[in-house]
Every structure is written in structure tokens, then in C-alpha cells.
Amino acid sequence: MDLVPQKLLHHLPHADPPPSPAACNPNIGKFVQEAKCGYAIILMALYWCTECMPLAVTALLPVVLFPMMGIMKAGDVSIEYLKDSNMLFIGGLLVAIAVENWNLHKRIALRVLLLVGVRPALLMMGFMIVSAFLSMWISNTATTAMMLPIAHAVLQQLKTTELQAEERDFQASGKDNVGFELESSQTKEPTTKEKIPDTKQELEAETYVCQISSDIEHESKMKAMEDKYDRLTKGMSLSVCYSASIGGTATLTGTTPNLILKGQMDKLFPGNGDVINFASWFGFAFPSMLLMLAISWLWLQFMFLGFNMKRSFGCGAKSDRDKEAYAVMRAEYKKLGRMKFAEVAVLIIFILLVLLWFFREPGFFTGWATVLFNQEDAYVSDGTVAILMSMLFFVIPSRMPTCSGYGCNEKGKTVKAPKALLTWKVVHERMPWNIILLLGGGFALAAGSEVSGLSVWLGSILTPLEKIPPFAISILLSLLVATFTECSSNTATTTLFLPILASMATAIKIHPLYVMLPCTIAASLAFMLPVATPPNAIAFSFGNLKVIDMVRAGFMLNIIGILCINLGINTWGYSMFDMGTFPQWANHTGSQP
Structure with a gap:
């Protein structure tokens, strides 16, 4: 039964439909694209931190998510995965693979160690210098894996030799003590306070007591020696893995975060005039790396060897x-x-590559690329040079031409021509292809952030930071990145943070490199945990280390690294990149929504 008669319905007031959420709040629906892109970035960050999927597979998510969300077309996303920075990375890795393939890195390492000697402090210094130098050109993981067995072989020999010398001294002193006791007991004049043993049992008891005390002293010496070499082994293991991570910051190709910064700068600020290239990066990062390495050596020396300079450095004859x-x-x-x-051929190509990188566009004079090709815009990049030189490895033979032939192969057939310096089989086995996808995933995220407008929105949110002094912003952000990279890969960390930092710098009108550069290097300062980076894990398995040993040493090294980086950015880096002004190219980003 109707509660209200139909004839009375037209007299009741008509109820309006409820207002839509968009009508109540006009901002709803305004940031849909930004929210979608933010969701994709958060999802990838979670996957990268938890590693529930391989890092390289997670890096492919933008290919799926961005087209489905309507942020970017599939073709536009896919093209981000092979930029000039990837070419630079591939060329640099081909050089590193050639160096490793012919054991050139081991020859360099042993030669330097023979020069510095085997005294504890000098030995640690030598291993740190060699590890840092090698990791500037080859991966820090390969450097650590090669240097640690050499370090442990040397330390084991030092320990064995000292134990044998101590054993000889103990046995010699034991014989001397027995003879001395027998002689003294028979010839010593009696006094009122001494009682000369008058029986054979008393003499034997006194000799036994002396022997016991000698044994106790010997055992305490042996225990002290074991403790000393345990500390030395820990210190040497940490010095190798830490210096490998520090050395990678000195060159543009030394570690992946450096290349990510180069790629993000070219993507987000296409008119930057190639402000980051091999020469400019080396000019800024190499001095800070040396400073960081020297202070790290002092800290590890203090922690594991002490500051006994005579004992550590050794004065006098060996x-x-x-x-x-x-x-x-x-x-x-x-x-x-x-x-x-x-080896000679690889070394020559390597030196030529470094020289061509340095003098392509050094900044303080006209580079060879401009002189030879007369191009105002830099058509020739560091990636071009890297690929050109790495191609030579597949052309130049590994042996001198000869008329007498090259022997026989495993099947007994005559070899008519020697192999090239590199073969594709070797490259395929050693090339970390997953890093190329990680680099591409970072570039795709940056492009999605720009197209969706997320970077602009984040920049506006971070505008209040302009009230904080720039140097304080740089230090705080470096601390944040260094903490984050302890539980995430440095590649994932820089991929996530750099687009946000670029937007923030643009919003508060400071030079983008003022925050992006120190945070990129801070991402390589993963010193506190074994899982933070592969060199740490290798050292942890080699050096009988405990997690607390790595935390104690690494915490202070993180602070040292951040202070050294920010010292560099506020001194020589400030003048190199003209940090005091907001550059004109920073007003124009690569992709607009």
C-alpha cells in the first residue's frame, strides 16, 4: 500500500540528486594523471626495495603501466630504454671486460703492491689505492672479488711467518731458562731471605713452576697475535670493499648512479649544454674521492690497527x-x-679512450670533437667515443701477425688466424644486461613524471624548502639518500630520487646539480650493511666479519663521505658549475605535460 497518495505527490517538494564529488571539490579529478604516475612509482619503489621480482623485470613496468593508465604511448615509453647513456655504459663495460679478460687489472694491482711494501699501514694504503683506481674503470664487484684473495694470501703469509718466529723464540728461551735455573740453583750464594732448594724434588718443582709461567706467557702472546691478525684481516677486508665503492664515484662510468645522473640531466634539461660529461665529472669527483679515501684510511687505521706509527709503518730494516x-x-x-x-693492445686502447673522453669537450678549451667536425651542438658524445674504441677489441688480433702459423686448436686443426682481443661469447657471459634495463626504467620514470605533471606538482609541494639554506638542503638530502641506499640498490635509489630532486631545485630556484650531484654520489656510500652492495657481501664472507663490525666502521664512513661531497660542492664544484646562479636551461624541461 502506498504511504503517500499519488495525487498528493505533485504537492511535495522534489528532492535534488546528490551533488557529485567533483562539484563539491573542484580539485578532485584535477590531479588524476599525477596520481596515476605516483602510484606507478610507489609500486616500483616497493618492488625494488623488497626485490619480490628481479630488479630488471621491475624496471620494465612502465612499458605496461604507462600506456594502460593513459600517461604515455607504448612507443614513447619503449624508446626511453636505449639512450646515449646506455651506449656509454655498454662501451665502458666492454673496455672493463677486455681488461679483466687479459688479467691486466691483476698485473696493475700486484705491481702497485710490490711498490708500497707489506708493512700493515702501508699495505692497507696500497690495497685501498689499487682498489679505488681499478673500480674507476671496472665494476667494484669485480675489483673486490679480485683484490680480497690477494690480500688474504699476503696476510696469511705474514701471520704464518710471525707464528713460526714466535715458536722458535719460545723453544730457544725454554732451553735457556732450564739451563739458567740449574746453574743459578747450584752457584748462587745463600741469603737470609732465600731458601736454596736442598732436594731434587724441590729443584724439579721450581723448574716446573718456571716452565708453567713461560707457557702462560707464550699462550698470551699467541692469543694477542691471533687477535691482532683477526683485526688486521677485518680491517683489510673492509678497506678493499669500501675503497672499491669510493673509487667508482670518481669517473662517469665508474658506477651506474653516475650514468643515471647524466641521462636524467639530458632528459629533464635538454638544453644544459652537456654540463655533465666525462671531463667535468672527473674534475669535480676525483678530488673529493681522494679526500674521502685518505680520511677513510685514517679511520680504518684507527679502528683496526691503532696509531702506533713505528709498528704500522715500520722503521729500519725489513x-x-x-x-x-x-x-x-x-x-x-x-x-x-x-x-x-x-695486454699491451688493451692497455693502449684503454689509455686512448680515457684521453679522448677527457679532451672531447673539456670546457676550458675547444675540444677535438668541435675542431674535427665543426659542430656547434655536440653530435659526438662520450657514448660515441666509448662504442668506437670498444669496437677495436673485436678487430685487433690477440697475437702479433706471424708467418709460422698460430699452432693448433683443441680439435687438432691448424689455427689460421688468432682470436680478436674480445669475442662475443666472452662479452655475452660477462655483460650485466640487467643494468641496461635498470637504466632504461629510470629514464622511463623520469619521462612519465614530466608528461603526467607529477614532477611539477612535487616541485610546488617542496617550495617551502626555499627558506632553508641551500647547503643545509644538500646535506639533509644526502643523508636521506645514503640511508635509503643501505636497504635498496644504488641504481634504484638514484632512479627514484633524481627526478624529484630536479623538480624541487626548479621550484625553489637553485642550481639542479647543487642537490642532484651530491645525492648521486651519496647513493654509492653503502657502507653499513652486508646486503647494501655486492662488495660488502664479498668482504663479509671473506673477512670473518660481524654485522656490528661493518655498522661501526660504515656509519662513520657515511658521515665522512657526505661531508667530503658537500665540501666539494661548496668549494671547487661551486665555481666549476656556477652554482651561485639559477641556469637558464633549468627553466625548460625535456617533456611538458
Whole structure:
């Protein structure tokens, strides 16, 4: 039954439909694209941090999510995965693979260690210098994996030699003590306070007590020696893995975050005039790397060796244990034999590549690229040079041409021509293809942030930071990135943070590199946990380390690294990149929504 008669319905007031959420709040629906892109970035960040999927597979998510969300077309997303920075990365890795393939890095390492000697402090310094230098050109993981076995072989020889010397001294002193006790008991004049043993049992008891005290002293010495070499092993293991991470910050190709910064700068600020290239990066990062390395050596020296300079550096002639440990390194070096033609060829190509990188567009004079090709815009990039030089490895033979042939292969057939310096089989086995996808995923995220307008929105949110002094912003953000990279890969960390930092810098009108550059290097300062980076994990398995050892040493090194980076950005970096002004190219981003 109707509660209200139909004839009375037209007299009741008509109820209006409820207003839509968009009508109540006009801002709803305004930031839909930004929210979609933010969701994709958060999802990828969670996947990268938890590693529930391989990092490279997570990096492919933009290919799926951005087209489905209507942010970017599939073709536009896919083209982001192979930029000039990827070419630079591939070329640099091909050079590193060639160096490793012909053991050139081991020859360099052993030669430097033979120069510095085997005294504890100098030995640690030598390993740190070699590890840092090698990781400037090859991966820090390969550097650590090669240097740690050498370090442990030298330390083991030092320990064995010192233990044998201590054992000889103990046995010699034992014989002397027995004879001395027997002689003194028979010839010593009696006094009122002494009682000369008058029986054979008393004499034997006194000799036994002396022997016991000698044994206790010997055991305490042996325990002290074990503790000393335990600390030395820990310190040497940490010095190798830390210096490998520090050394990678000095060159543009040394570690992946550096290349991510280069790619993001070219993507977000296409008119930047190639402000980041091999020469400019080296000019800024190399001095800060040296400073960081020196202070890190002092800190590790203090923690694990102490500051006994006479004992650590060793004054005077070399002891037998030093000579024997030195002989171990010399024997390892002799195993390599004389330099082969292939090693010389790889070394020449490597040196040529570095020189071409340096003098392409150094900034303080006209580079060879402009002189040869007369191009106002930099058509030739560092990636062009890297690919050109790495191609030579597949052309130049690994042996000198000869008329007598090249012997026989495993199947007994005559070899008519020697192999090239590199073969594709070797490259395929050693090339970390997953890093190329990680780089591409970062560029795709940056493009999505720009097209959707997320970067502009984040920049507006961070505008109140302009009230904080720029140097304080740089230090705080470096601390944040260094903390985040302890539980995430440095590649994922820089990929997530750099587009946000670029938007923030544009919004508060400070030079983008003032925050992007220190945060990029801070992403490589993963010193506190074994899982933070592969070199840490290798050192943890080699050096009988505990997590607390790595945390204690790494925490202070994180602080040292952040302070060194920010010292550089506020001194020589300030004048190199003209940090005091907001550049004109920073007003124009690469992609507009």
C-alpha cells in the first residue's frame, strides 16, 4: 500500500540528486594523471626495495603501466630504454671486460703492491689505492672479488711467518731458562731471605713452576697475535670493499648512479649544454674521492690497527716475515709472466679512450670533437667515443701477425688466424644486461613524471624548502639518500630520487646539480650493511666479519663521505658549475605535460 497518495505527490517538494564529488571539490579529478604516475612509482619503489621480482623485470613496468593508465604511448615509453647513456655504459663495460679478460687489472694491482711494501699501514694504503683506481674503470664487484684473495694470501703469509718466529723464540728461551735455573740453583750464594732448594724434588718443582709461567706467557702472546691478525684481516677486508665503492664515484662510468645522473640531466634539461660529461665529472669527483679515501684510511687505521706509527709503518730494516710476505706477492706477479701482445693492445686502447673522453669537450678549451667536425651542438658524445674504441677489441688480433702459423686448436686443426682481443661469447657471459634495463626504467620514470605533471606538482609541494639554506638542503638530502641506499640498490635509489630532486631545485630556484650531484654520489656510500652492495657481501664472507663490525666502521664512513661531497660542492664544484646562479636551461624541461 502506498504511504503517500499519488495525487498528493505533485504537492511535495522534489528532492535534488546528490551533488557529485567533483562539484563539491573542484580539485578532485584535477590531479588524476599525477596520481596515476605516483602510484606507478610507489609500486616500483616497493618492488625494488623488497626485490619480490628481479630488479630488471621491475624496471620494465612502465612499458605496461604507462600506456594502460593513459600517461604515455607504448612507443614513447619503449624508446626511453636505449639512450646515449646506455651506449656509454655498454662501451665502458666492454673496455672493463677486455681488461679483466687479459688479467691486466691483476698485473696493475700486484705491481702497485710490490711498490708500497707489506708493512700493515702501508699495505692497507696500497690495497685501498689499487682498489679505488681499478673500480674507476671496472665494476667494484669485480675489483673486490679480485683484490680480497690477494690480500688474504699476503696476510696469511705474514701471520704464518710471525707464528713460526714466535715458536722458535719460545723453544730457544725454554732451553735457556732450564739451563739458567740449574746453574743459578747450584752457584748462587745463600741469603737470609732465600731458601736454596736442598732436594731434587724441590729443584724439579721450581723448574716446573718456571716452565708453567713461560707457557702462560707464550699462550698470551699467541692469543694477542691471533687477535691482532683477526683485526688486521677485518680491517683489510673492509678497506678493499669500501675503497672499491669510493673509487667508482670518481669517473662517469665508474658506477651506474653516475650514468643515471647524466641521462636524467639530458632528459629533464635538454638544453644544459652537456654540463655533465666525462671531463667535468672527473674534475669535480676525483678530488673529493681522494679526500674521502685518505680520511677513510685514517679511520680504518684507527679502528683496526691503532696509531702506533713505528709498528704500522715500520722503521729500519725489513724483518723476515716482511720479506716472506713480499716474496708471496712477487711470486704471484711472476706467475703472470711477461706482458703479452694482447695486454699491451688493451692497455693502449684503454689509455686512448680515457684521453679522448677527457679532451672531447673539456670546457676550458675547444675540444677535438668541435675542431674535427665543426659542430656547434655536440653530435659526438662520450657514448660515441666509448662504442668506437670498444669496437677495436673485436678487430685487433690477440697475437702479433706471424708467418709460422698460430699452432693448433683443441680439435687438432691448424689455427689460421688468432682470436680478436674480445669475442662475443666472452662479452655475452660477462655483460650485466640487467643494468641496461635498470637504466632504461629510470629514464622511463623520469619521462612519465614530466608528461603526467607529477614532477611539477612535487616541485610546488617542496617550495617551502626555499627558506632553508641551500647547503643545509644538500646535506639533509644526502643523508636521506645514503640511508635509503643501505636497504635498496644504488641504481634504484638514484632512479627514484633524481627526478624529484630536479623538480624541487626548479621550484625553489637553485642550481639542479647543487642537490642532484651530491645525492648521486651519496647513493654509492653503502657502507653499513652486508646486503647494501655486492662488495660488502664479498668482504663479509671473506673477512670473518660481524654485522656490528661493518655498522661501526660504515656509519662513520657515511658521515665522512657526505661531508667530503658537500665540501666539494661548496668549494671547487661551486665555481666549476656556477652554482651561485639559477641556469637558464633549468627553466625548460625535456617533456611538458
